[in-house]
Amino acid sequence: MSNKSNNNETQHAAGNGLLHRRSLLKASALGLAGGFLLPAKADWRSVPGAPQSTYGSPSKFADLRREQTIGHPFGPAAGSSSTPLQSLNGTITPNSLHFERHHAGIPNIDPAKHFLTLYGDVKTSLRFSYESLLAYPMESHKYFLECSGNSYRNTFPTAQNLTAGSLNGLISGAEWTGVPLHYLLDEAGLEKDANWIIAEGADASGHTRSIPLHRMLDGAMVALFQNGEPLRPAQGYPMRLFVPGCEGNISVKWLSALKAQKTPAYSREETSKYTDLLKDGTAEMFSLEMEVKSVITSPSGTMQLNRKGVYEISGMAWSGASAIRTVEVSADGGKSWATALLQSDNQPNALTRFRIPWQWTGQPSVLQSRAIDQKGNVQPTRDVALQRYSAGSFYHYNGIQSWQVSSDGMVKNVYV
Amino acid sequence: MSNKSNNNETQHAAGNGLLHRRSLLKASALGLAGGFLLPAKADWRSVPGAPQSTYGSPSKFADLRREQTIGHPFGPAAGSSSTPLQSLNGTITPNSLHFERHHAGIPNIDPAKHFLTLYGDVKTSLRFSYESLLAYPMESHKYFLECSGNSYRNTFPTAQNLTAGSLNGLISGAEWTGVPLHYLLDEAGLEKDANWIIAEGADASGHTRSIPLHRMLDGAMVALFQNGEPLRPAQGYPMRLFVPGCEGNISVKWLSALKAQKTPAYSREETSKYTDLLKDGTAEMFSLEMEVKSVITSPSGTMQLNRKGVYEISGMAWSGASAIRTVEVSADGGKSWATALLQSDNQPNALTRFRIPWQWTGQPSVLQSRAIDQKGNVQPTRDVALQRYSAGSFYHYNGIQSWQVSSDGMVKNVYV
Numbered sequence A, B: 001m002s003n004k005s006n007n008n009e010t011q012h013a014a015g016n017g018l019l020h021r022r023s024l025l026k027a028s029a030l031g032l033a034g035g036f037l038l039p040a041k042a043d044w045r046s047v048p049g050a051p052q053s054t055y056g057s058p059s060k061f062a063d064l065r066r067e068q069t070i071g072h073p074f075g076p077a078a079g080s081s082s083t084p085l086q087s088l089n090g091t092i093t094p095n096s097l098h099f100e101r102h103h104a105g106i107p108n109i110d111p112a113k114h115f116l117t118l119y120g121d122v123k124t125s126l127r128f129s130y131e132s133l134l135a136y137p138m139e140s141h142k143y144f145l146e147c148s149g150n151s152y153r154n155t156f157p158t159a160q161n162l163t164a165g166s167l168n169g170l171i172s173g174a175e176w177t178g179v180p181l182h183y184l185l186d187e188a189g190l191e192k193d194a195n196w197i198i199a200e201g202a203d204a205s206g207h208t209r210s211i212p213l214h215r216m217l218d219g220a221m222v223a224l225f226q227n228g229e230p231l232r233p234a235q236g237y238p239m240r241l242f243v244p245g246c247e248g249n250i251s252v253k254w255l256s257a258l259k260a261q262k263t264p265a266y267s268r269e270e271t272s273k274y275t276d277l278l279k280d281g282t283a284e285m286f287s288l289e290m291e292v293k294s295v296i297t298s299p300s301g302t303m304q305l306n307r308k309g310v311y312e313i314s315g316m317a318w319s320g321a322s323a324i325r326t327v328e329v330s331a332d333g334g335k336s337w338a339t340a341l342l343q344s345d346n347q348p349n350a351l352t353r354f355r356i357p358w359q360w361t362g363q364p365s366v367l368q369s370r371a372i373d374q375k376g377n378v379q380p381t382r383d384v385a386l387q388r389y390s391a392g393s394f395y396h397y398n399g400i401q402s403w404q405v406s407s408d409g410m411v412k413n414v415y416v
Helices: A164-168 A181-188 A213-217 A382-387 B164-168 B181-188 B213-217 B382-387
Strands: A011-014 A067-072 A075-082 A115-120 A126-129 A139-146 A171-180 A196-201 A208-212 A221-226 A240-242 A255-261 A293-298 A309-318 A324-330 A352-360 A365-373 A402-405 A411-414 B011-014 B067-072 B075-082 B115-120 B126-129 B139-146 B171-180 B196-201 B208-212 B221-226 B240-242 B255-261 B293-298 B309-318 B324-330 B352-360 B365-373 B402-405 B411-414
Touching: A115 A181, A126 A181, A164 A293, A171 A181, A171 A309, A181 A213, A181 A221, A181 A255, A196 A213, A208 A213, A240 A255, A293 A365, A309 A324, A309 A365, A324 A352, A352 A365, B075 B164, B115 B181, B126 B181, B164 B293, B171 B181, B171 B309, B181 B213, B181 B221, B181 B255, B196 B213, B208 B213, B240 B255, B293 B365, B309 B324, B309 B365, B324 B352, B352 B365
Parallel strands: A115 A255, B115 B255
Antiparallel strands: A067 A075, A115 A126, A139 A171, A171 A221, A196 A208, A196 A255, A221 A240, A293 A309, A309 A352, A324 A365, A365 A402, A402 A411, B067 B075, B115 B126, B139 B171, B171 B221, B196 B208, B196 B255, B221 B240, B293 B309, B309 B352, B324 B365, B365 B402, B402 B411
């Protein structure tokens, strides 16, 4: 779909203003007469500022907060909060803004009184303190974590006019550091036929999930650090299971027990919840891997474009199956697509930032992104994504997100 | 130096207990009779925990704080604070723990009242608001930032018994996202012979540095986001210059002006400070690139090993010249060296985590790490590092850090 415009400086990558990055971009510098110019003096140039601190915080001018999306009527502590995707850039979610999902609130665990027990079909049962785990070999990897219910509001019959974070913010990205599980399983010695590991958290919900052994041997870790510092309580302090590429709830927080056994546990949270009701009336269990997906985070829902001209369209893509191969962007509701630039450190099961310049002429436009992973999985349209599931089923929704830009510059969620 | 021990399970990589990673590691699981075992019940299993929050914080059990290293007697706000390297793992420094260095405290800037002016030897002077910069193409990269005075206490005649962070913590790592400077310089149009860019900050110190043009065209950016979220005030909110691989003070915070000119400005901060006095009495100016360096962060100064057995030796390496090629670790004060495992996303000018297992027999030991970068630069011993400079000169110190482990398990800084 590439074609050159008459203007030598601008090269179009797809319809309705998507540009090649090599275009000469004059995004929005403010007009100014040439010549020598002294910077304006402001209050903060005249008096010393605040001193250093032990643990820093954001500017009061930056409006950074997770959005409260659910609070259970009978248990306000059992809920979730979303990452404000529209306020962020890059591929890391700061720990203070990582999404939360708790089934019985956030326990305040003293690591000196917390242990991880590894038992069941093993040759030697083992118990690990926090201190003892710190002595094991560790690894650090950038991984996404996504709630299986992320973007559930886009399964509703009517498009909700909300922010990118409120709609799609049960996804975050971090560098996770911990002890690969194979070290611990090797030390305990698995019995033959121990094909499942049952993970239990120390919170008041007794959150328990069954995970196939092969996932535990292939990249799973007991995570102890997130973005450099010890896990936050909301993320499982002092230790959590982390299973890359899979729905968040199997990366059991406040991890207290791992039991090896022949069969799944069929726990409450994998029967009453986290099971997918399909169109044909059957239920799919242990659908753990998260599908290929992307969302444009800027421009995005409830934003306002204040001028015509060049903007950077930017967003995030991820897949539980592999690394991201390509992200395509459309500015004309899917009629034409251009390939976005991906960040260079695109790793398997990690958030990938994509970017493409866009020249907005003031015309009504529909912005979309479509991710394709290294295994060739393609993010589906909303209609196709909904086809597989029964009405009311809302896990694992990965349809294309459409943002409509009106001629007045308002951006909102639409179904196209 | 590799040799096998009599024990089939343990393979030595160098003297005094450094092990190959493929050794069967039984680091420190606590003793436990085999068989079925129920996890212990604790208070936090019985009652719901805390609800979700808008902006999270660490556990009260995790003692995470920057250490105050300098406060100027006449201006307490002009000082620095260090990253507590010994409490962290992975390669990211959380924004709340990124080191700080201010010459006149932290200004509290309203982004709506802040502008960046690009002027001097350019065809068109330009002015950028915060909002206007957000529309330009951005990039995200993991980079280290190091104060040129980092580790200055190791230039003192007597080894200071302090933590890794207090000694070496004026280094941090983050994912920085911003607008590559070449877009802005292209738009303004540099005059011929405009070989220097003078960067000025909006703080009360009027911090000003001169940077050679080639460094501004090769990777420098106006950074707007750090680890995903908008810059913190202590790191230059709403915008800072970021020059990868170079001493921190040229990445001018609260960036308000960039002036192109033929010569350096010879500003106060590059004449009275940040100039290196050499052994022969001459002074070296504009020594901007940071040298290859590493430090073991665990075990490290003031820690206590409470048992004999296997530990993971872990630390960070970096170089302003390139990516890290190798980190070697010695457990016998430099007599023998083993190659450590590096993290896979080892990028140029970024922090690299290194790790190697170590079996401590209870013998007094001296732990050291030695980094080698892709250009072949080798981190020198302390003696060699000090040779170049006049006594009292303390910038750009990159000597090998030695930690002595006594037979009682105490770890402390030593010169060997």
